[in-house]
Amino acid sequence: MNQIIEPKGISHCSVFDTEQSWYNLLTEDEKLLIDENSVTLVFKKGETVCKRGAFASHIYFLEEGLVKVYLEERNKNLILMLSTKNNLLGLAAIYDGNNKLPYTITTYTNSTVRMIDIQIFRQLLKQNSEFSFHIINLLNEKTAQIYGRFFSLTQKQLHGRLADILLCLANRIFKSNTFELPLSRSDMGDLTGMSTESVIRMMKEFKDDGLIEMHCKSIELIDIARLERISEFG
Amino acid sequence: MNQIIEPKGISHCSVFDTEQSWYNLLTEDEKLLIDENSVTLVFKKGETVCKRGAFASHIYFLEEGLVKVYLEERNKNLILMLSTKNNLLGLAAIYDGNNKLPYTITTYTNSTVRMIDIQIFRQLLKQNSEFSFHIINLLNEKTAQIYGRFFSLTQKQLHGRLADILLCLANRIFKSNTFELPLSRSDMGDLTGMSTESVIRMMKEFKDDGLIEMHCKSIELIDIARLERISEFG
DNA sequence: GGAAAAAACTGACTTTATACAGTTATTTTT
DNA sequence: AAAAATAACTGTATAAAGTCAGTTTTTTCC
Numbered sequence: 001m002n003q004i005i006e007p008k009g010i011s012h013c014s015v016f017d018t019e020q021s022w023y024n025l026l027t028e029d030e031k032l033l034i035d036e037n038s039v040t041l042v043f044k045k046g047e048t049v050c051k052r053g054a055f056a057s058h059i060y061f062l063e064e065g066l067v068k069v070y071l072e073e074r075n076k077n078l079i080l081m082l083s084t085k086n087n088l089l090g091l092a093a094i095y096d097g098n099n100k101l102p103y104t105i106t107t108y109t110n111s112t113v114r115m116i117d118i119q120i121f122r123q124l125l126k127q128n129s130e131f132s133f134h135i136i137n138l139l140n141e142k143t144a145q146i147y148g149r150f151f152s153l154t155q156k157q158l159h160g161r162l163a164d165i166l167l168c169l170a171n172r173i174f175k176s177n178t179f180e181l182p183l184s185r186s187d188m189g190d191l192t193g194m195s196t197e198s199v200i201r202m203m204k205e206f207k208d209d210g211l212i213e214m215h216c217k218s219i220e221l222i223d224i225a226r227l228e229r230i231s232e233f234g
Numbered sequence: 235m236n237q238i239i240e241p242k243g244i245s246h247c248s249v250f251d252t253e254q255s256w257y258n259l260l261t262e263d264e265k266l267l268i269d270e271n272s273v274t275l276v277f278k279k280g281e282t283v284c285k286r287g288a289f290a291s292h293i294y295f296l297e298e299g300l301v302k303v304y305l306e307e308r309n310k311n312l313i314l315m316l317s318t319k320n321n322l323l324g325l326a327a328i329y330d331g332n333n334k335l336p337y338t339i340t341t342y343t344n345s346t347v348r349m350i351d352i353q354i355f356r357q358l359l360k361q362n363s364e365f366s367f368h369i370i371n372l373l374n375e376k377t378a379q380i381y382g383r384f385f386s387l388t389q390k391q392l393h394g395r396l397a398d399i400l401l402c403l404a405n406r407i408f409k410s411n412t413f414e415l416p417l418s419r420s421d422m423g424d425l426t427g428m429s430t431e432s433v434i435r436m437m438k439e440f441k442d443d444g445l446i447e448m449h450c451k452s453i454e455l456i457d458i459a460r461l462e463r464i465s466e467f468g
Numbered sequence: 469g470g471a472a473a474a475a476a477c478t479g480a481c482t483t484t485a486t487a488c489a490g491t492t493a494t495t496t497t498t
Numbered sequence: 499a500a501a502a503a504t505a506a507c508t509g510t511a512t513a514a515a516g517t518c519a520g521t522t523t524t525t526t527c528c
Contacts, residue, residue: 073389129363133360151307155310197515201477418505429486430506
């Protein structure tokens with residue numbers, strides 16, 4: 001008898017966090033090339049790493065810190081994803097044709113970013129197919145996550161979207177049910193596609209319902225199971 | 235004096251349409267390998283090419299036709315993109331690790347699909363870096379489009395989203411301001427993240443305002459400039 | 469440590485969009 | 499060509515979420 005394979009719910013998470021395995025796919029020569037053509041910069045909390053519309057000159061490897069990758073237009077912001085350390089950013093600009101950055105990146109905490117010359121990165125992609133295959137996988141993982149968030153933000157209402165983000169923060173960023181939120185309520189809004197006031201109201205509602213414990217920036221998820229149900233049913 | 239480079243508005247288009255150039259990057263041997271490990275199938279209007287959650291066995295090359303790529307869950311649908319001919323689909327499942335299809339593909343018109351064995355495709359990606367670099371570019375283009383739609387659906391209201399889609403259909407799919415719509419009003423809803431009733435009302439409003447001419451499925455865009463303004467200001 | 473600034477919060481009101489319950493039109497089937 | 503089914507459309511009621519205008523709390527910076 002065939003087993004019915006039920007697709008799991010559409011993932012809604014907005015964080016991307018992979019290991020540094022791409023570097024190990026390079027030959028010694030190639031590693032050297034990267035080392036010689038990259039610099040490591042330290043950004044303070046709140047600084048902008050790169051700006052949408054600028055010519056893409058580097059691929060960014062976040063060695064340490066927490067950043068947001070977002071679109072801004074006419075005071076409407078949409079956070080595409082949050083990224084923690086050990087993550088390649090700016091890959092979307094690799095395309096030769098349109099080499100403008102499609103998003104802005106800003107830090108939430110002091111962050112260390114290795115800036116790799118984009119031409120060198122392209123060269124390596126063109127010459128090392130193991131490497132480029134790995135990058136394809138990275139891109140696909142990111143895309144899958146974006147799809148999930150796309151679904152979440154367009155098909156769920158406030159409760160579901162907020163539950164999604166809270167679970168995501170706990171599971172993927174802080175790896176703990178208790179955490180100190182580095183994002184403002186307004187950022188939470190940009191992440192969930194809701195107004196700042198709605199974020200505040202909704203979070204209060206979650207608190208009153210015993211789903212979370214909260215005092216300003218410090219948050220604890222109490223009833224994970226119920227949060228997951230809220231996430232699932234939108 | 236430096237010129238201020240103003241980033242263009244965030245593109246909102248939902249169609250993907252590239253030339254078949256990927257095939258020409260392959261060697262004769264590789265082309266042969268593809269030919270031997272692919273079959274061409276004809277799907278009738280409304281048929282499902284592949285289903286989310288199934289194991290990914292093929293990469294799909296749409297030789298002819300029009301399809302939707304979408305997510306479905308609990309009677310909520312979200313069309314990720316429309317695709318016309320000469321487009322590779324199913325690339326998101328290339329990742330070795332999680333080889334389940336992340337979306338469903340269904341035809342709008344009779345369509346011809348070349349189904350390429352995914353293992354062979356992976357093999358070529360791993361051995362031909364010119365080819366895989368090209369695929370990276372394809373993926374990035376798709377991602378940029380998804381970002382644009384993500385922004386459109388989460389930051390704009392009904393007018394803006396409908397204007398976006400109408401312009402997109404005219405510019406990218408039909409390449410004409412007059413076209414016979416193959417999507418139902420309900421599909422238009424899945425594409426714009428609005429209810430069927432809202433699609434109908436909004437389209438009537440556009441018609442009453444002289445923006446479009448419309449009789450059931452046949453549509454003509456009249457005042458493109460104004461549609462673009464509506465698109466821009468959400 | 470205190471003033472200023474920024475962020476968090478609150479309540480009343482308004483707008484936006486969906487849901488529902490139908491009717492009319494169009495397409496498909498027999 | 500008529501019947502059945504599907505899709506398009508309409509009006510009303512309702513819900514969801516945003517806006518505005520403020521107050522309170524927290525953080526930042528002399």
